[in-house]
Amino acid sequence: xxxxxxxxxxxxxxxxxxxxxxxxxxDGVSLKGHLWRPAxxxxxxxxVAMHGGGWQAGSPDSFQHLGPxxxxxxxxxxxxxxxxxxxxxxxxxxxxLDARAAVQFLKGRADELGVDPERVSIMGDSAGGHLSAxxxxxxxxxxxxxxxxxxPFRQISTKVRCVIGNYGVYDLxxxxxxxxxxxxxxxxVQRLMGFAPMQNRRAYFDASPQSYVETxxxxxxxxxxxxxxxxxxxRSQTDNFHTALKLAGFYTxxxxxxxxxxxxxxxxxxxxxxxxxxxxxxxxxxxxERG
Numbered sequence: 420x421x422x423x424x425x426x427x428x429x430x431x432x433x434x435x436x437x438x439x440x441x442x443x444x445x446d447g448v449s450l451k452g453h454l455w456r457p458a459x460x461x462x463x464x465x466x467v468a469m470h471g472g473g474w475q476a477g478s479p480d481s482f483q484h485l486g487p488x489x490x491x492x493x494x495x496x497x498x499x500x501x502x503x504x505x506x507x508x509x510x511x512x513x514x515x516l517d518a519r520a521a522v523q524f525l526k527g528r529a530d531e532l533g534v535d536p537e538r539v540s541i542m543g544d545s546a547g548g549h550l551s552a553x554x555x556x557x558x559x560x561x562x563x564x565x566x567x568x569x570x571p572f573r574q575i576s577t578k579v580r581c582v583i584g585n586y587g588v589y590d591l592x593x594x595x596x597x598x599x600x601x602x603x604x605x606x607x608v609q610r611l612m613g614f615a616p617m618q619n620r621r622a623y624f625d626a627s628p629q630s631y632v633e634t635x636x637x638x639x640x641x642x643x644x645x646x647x648x649x650x651x652x653x654r655s656q657t658d659n660f661h662t663a664l665k666l667a668g669f670y671t672x673x674x675x676x677x678x679x680x681x682x683x684x685x686x687x688x689x690x691x692x693x694x695x696x697x698x699x700x701x702x703x704x705x706x707x708e709r710g
Contacts, residue, residue, distance in 0.1 A: 429688075433458050434490045435533075442499065442524035443517065443570060450517050452499035453479045454532065455490035461533035464540070464710055465495040466583070467521050471545025471682065473607035474514060475504045481544070481685040488688055488699050494706055495534050496542075497525055501550070509613030511626055516566050518550040519558040519577045527572035540581035540639070540710045542702070544684050545652060546607075548587020552628035552660070555582045555639050562625075578637070580710040583702055585644045585684045586652045589660040591623045592616045597653050632663040640670040640709035644698065646679025670709065674701065 437454040444450065457463050468486065470477040479498035486496035501517035504510035522539060529536040543551030557563065558577030567573060588594045588608075595608040595616055608623075609615050616623045624630050641664055645657040657673060664671040676683070679694050688696040 429487050430491050431487065434487045436487075440497075442497075443520040443567075445502070445513065445517060445520070445567060448502060450500060450502075450520070451479075452497050452521060453482070453486065454495065454497045455482075455486040456495035456533055457490055457493050461495075462529065462535035462538075463493060463495045463533060464538035464706060465497060465525060465534040466540045466542050466581075466706065467518075467525060467551075467579075468496050468498040469501065469518055469541070469543035469547030469550045470498065470685075471543070471547050471586075472503075473605075474510050474546045474549075474611040475607060477546075484686070484688045485684060485695060485699055485702075489703060492703055494703060495532075497521065497534075504607075504610040506610075509611060511612050512563070512566065514611075515550060515553055515563060515626075519554045519563060520567060520570055520572070522554060522558065522577045522579065523570065523572035523575040526575050538710055539579050540583065540706050541579045542583035542585070543587060544585040545681065546588060546611075548584040549589065549591075549628060552582055552584055552587060552589055552641075553626070553631070555579050556628055556631040556636065560631075579639050581640045581642065581706050583642045583644070583705065584657070584660075586646060586649055586681055587628075587643070587656065587660075588652055589627060589629045589656050591627045592620065593656060593659075594652065595623070601650070629660050629663055632660070632667045632669070634667045636667070638664075638667075638669045640705075642672050642674065642702065642705045644674045644676060644684075646676045646681065646683065646694075648678055648680045651681040672705070674698075
């Protein structure tokens with residue numbers, strides 16, 4: 420096995436990088452991402468990656484380790500920024516409109532970017548897991564598909580081959596309830612939505628990926644990852660979502676990482692005992708097999 424195939428090792432000569440690549444402009448905001456792709460000519464399979472941070476923080480730099488690692492092994496990664504909630508401003512539905520636009524951009528400019536528009540997957544961590552699952556399941560629903568009429572690639576489907584959800588939030592009311600005793604002054608879901616679920620529970624339902632898991636929907640394959648010691652997003656989010664997907668006939672695999680807390684996917688991969696380095700080959704194998 421070549422050094423570039425080993426977990427943690429990255430042959431940077433095998434990776435081409437484009438930083439701050441604009442993928443859309445929404446409400447005057449320039450939305451950008453980092454693209455890591457194999458240096459050799461494509462087209463290559465590609466993952467659109469969405470960072471976590473409670474819908475209020477974070478950056479594409481959280482994939483600065485995993486992105487090049489995957490690209491060195493033949494799978495491009497486009498890690499994006501999206502609009503955040505602020506103390507005086509909600510982020511729903513703005514963030515999901517940004518996320519789906521990134522998938523459409525990648526497909527629409529696939530030839531130029533050296534990626535295969537038929538082999539697009541999507542990955543997200545925590546809040547990014549929420550966005551990635553929702554794009555994959557409901558990105559083409561009219562309520563989202565007609566919201567940005569000026570997007571140049573608005574006619575392109577947001578369907579993807581695989582979803583990798585790392586400690587994602589799939590039921591917003593469930594996360595809101597989980598947060599009450601542990602972060603009473605930081606209602607991240609309520610900031611995302613702009614109101615509490617008691618004011619409009621239907622809106623929380625419509626913004627939850629689990630609500631779109633239905634028999635008959637053409638769906639991607641799911642790899643759902645969660646740490647056994649996660650105290651930020653309860654593992655029941657992954658357990659319940661996995662069960663719903665399975666009952667609806669989706670291909671889904673659940674991977675529980677023993678001893679892992681939250682945020683570990685963004686860890687450096689060259690450290691001893693790195694959980695990110697342990698997970699990376701499993702993500703690559705899943706995408707190679709299902710994407």
